[in-house]
Amino acid sequence: MKKSIILIIIIFLIITTLLILIPNTSNDYIKKGKLYISSIVAKNNTLKEDNNGEYSDYIELYNGYSYQINLNNYHLSDNEYATKKWTFPNIIINPKEHLIIYATGNDNCDIPKRICHTNFKLNSTGETITLTDPYGNIINKFTYPTQYNDIPYGYTKGKYDYLDKSIVKELNNIKNKNYEIEITEYMTHNKRILYDNYGNYFDWIELHNKSHNDYLIENLYLTDDVTNLKKYLIPKTELKQDAYLIIYLAGKSVSYDTGIYANFSLSDNDKFIIISNGEKIIDKVEIVNLSDNISYGKTKEGWKYFPTPTPGYQNNTNGFTVLGGSNGNT
Numbered sequence: 346m347k348k349s350i351i352l353i354i355i356i357f358l359i360i361t362t363l364l365i366l367i368p369n370t371s372n373d374y375i376k377k378g379k380l381y382i383s384s385i386v387a388k389n390n391t392l393k394e395d396n397n398g399e400y401s402d403y404i405e406l407y408n409g410y411s412y413q414i415n416l417n418n419y420h421l422s423d424n425e426y427a428t429k430k431w432t433f434p435n436i437i438i439n440p441k442e443h444l445i446i447y448a449t450g451n452d453n454c455d456i457p458k459r460i461c462h463t464n465f466k467l468n469s470t471g472e473t474i475t476l477t478d479p480y481g482n483i484i485n486k487f488t489y490p491t492q493y494n495d496i497p498y499g500y501t502k503g504k505y506d507y508l509d510k511s512i513v514k515e516l517n518n519i520k521n522k523n524y525e526i527e528i529t530e531y532m533t534h535n536k537r538i539l540y541d542n543y544g545n546y547f548d549w550i551e552l553h554n555k556s557h558n559d560y561l562i563e564n565l566y567l568t569d570d571v572t573n574l575k576k577y578l579i580p581k582t583e584l585k586q587d588a589y590l591i592i593y594l595a596g597k598s599v600s601y602d603t604g605i606y607a608n609f610s611l612s613d614n615d616k617f618i619i620i621s622n623g624e625k626i627i628d629k630v631e632i633v634n635l636s637d638n639i640s641y642g643k644t645k646e647g648w649k650y651f652p653t654p655t656p657g658y659q660n661n662t663n664g665f666t667v668l669g670g671s672n673g674n675t
Contacts, residue, residue: 380414381485382476383407383443384499384508387467387492390626391571393445396460400571401447402467404474405499408438418479421446423465425486428477431463467492494626525556526565528618528630529589530642530651530660533611538638539591539656542603547593548611550618551642551656554584566621567592567607569632574621577607589657636668 384405386392395401404421408414415437422430434454438444444459452464467474469492476485487505489498497508530551532538540546550567554560561583568576582605584590596610611618611632620628630648633641640654642664649664 379409379484380438380476381407381409381500382474382487384497385448385467385474385489385492386495386497387448387469387489388494388496390494390629392495392497395447395449395462396455396458399449401449401462402469404446404448404463404467405497406438406444406446406476408440408442408444411440413437413439420475420477421463422475422477423448423467423472425473425475425483428475428481428483430465433461436461525554525558525560526562526584526620527553527555527628527643528620529553530640530654530656531611531618531630531632532638532640532654532656533632533635534637534639536637538640538654541593541601543601545593545595547595547606549594549656550592550607552584552590552592552620554586554588554590557586559586560584562590564622565627566623568619568621569609569611569615569617571617571619571626574619574626575623576609580605589659591656639668 382404385403387402389400389402391400393400393403395403415435416433417435419433420429420431421433422428424430431452434456436444436454436456436459447460447462448465448467449462450464450466451462454461471488471490471492473486473488475483478484489505492498493507499505499508501508528550531549533548535546535548537546539549552562561581562579563581565579566575566577567579568574570576579592582590590605592605592607594610595606595608598608599606615632617632618630619626630643635641635650638652638654640651640656641648642651642654642660644660644664647666649660649666650668651660651662651664653662655662
């Protein structure tokens with residue numbers, strides 16, 4: 346009888362120990378206040394700059410314990426089958442503290458400043474992120490859906506969700522308005538390629554109506570500044586299906602009655618060209634350094650440099666992925 350009681354006690358202790366040691370991959374433990382991923386931003390356009398002045402996507406950790414945790418040899422990954430993709434260095438996260446980790450693919454850390462960049466980027470169409478301890482146990486795993494510009498996705502009310510549902514609803518409404526305008530080509534050093542009706546060689550941006558219907562451009566803005574989405578209001582203009590529109594970058598207000606002239610110009614220090622509705626970004630294109638009379642345009646294979654630009658038309662001339670070479674000929 347005594348042997349049976351002892352055996353039952355031993356079995357009970359073994360089961361209890363296993364329950365403690367087996368990692369909990371559900372999100373229930375978050376309610377108890379542990380270390381977990383509190384939010385991610387997979388489309389960061391204006392929310393937060395990293396230490397390089399870039400709007401990088403990021404992962405936010407939260408330490409719900411009442412003591413410090415040394416994250417050395419913890420891991421983050423965007424592949425649930427390869428959970429040790431990126432490893433933390435010797436960095437402390439304090440109790441009740443949030444810690445930002447930038448997902449840029451740059452794989453570097455400034456340990457004294459506790460600023461780190463992973464060796465992977467976040468996929469804005471959705472994926473699974475894991476946080477793993479030094480023993481290989483997954484202590485947090487969640488899968489997120491398609492992400493929106495500047496909307497964090499994180500833990501709220503006992504589950505992971507968009508952290509501003511009203512904005513997501515607004516974005517869905519905007520999407521339903523069928524904004525089918527995109528930036529397809531631009532030039533920052535126009536010396537002889539395209540001149541307006543008055544003989545001016547302004548730099549320019551090309552917009553494209555990619556829909557199968559005529560589109561009325563109305564209440565849309567063009568800017569090179571993510572902090573000022575209303576920099577230039579595009580005049581009300583009808584754009585036929587699959588047609589292109591040139592906007593000259595005059596750098597000042599002009600009163601020409603032919604053509605559209607934005608009140609700003611591009612420089613080598615600018616980072617983006619943006620179309621918006623004044624509140625949210627509709628299309629954003631990164632600005633690259635260009636030589637005189639070289640444009641940068643969108644093709645089915647991606648963006649390319651064009652020694653023979655095609656303002657107002659489809660980019661179908663010989664383009665290059667690298668300037669000065671034949672790599673990526675179309």
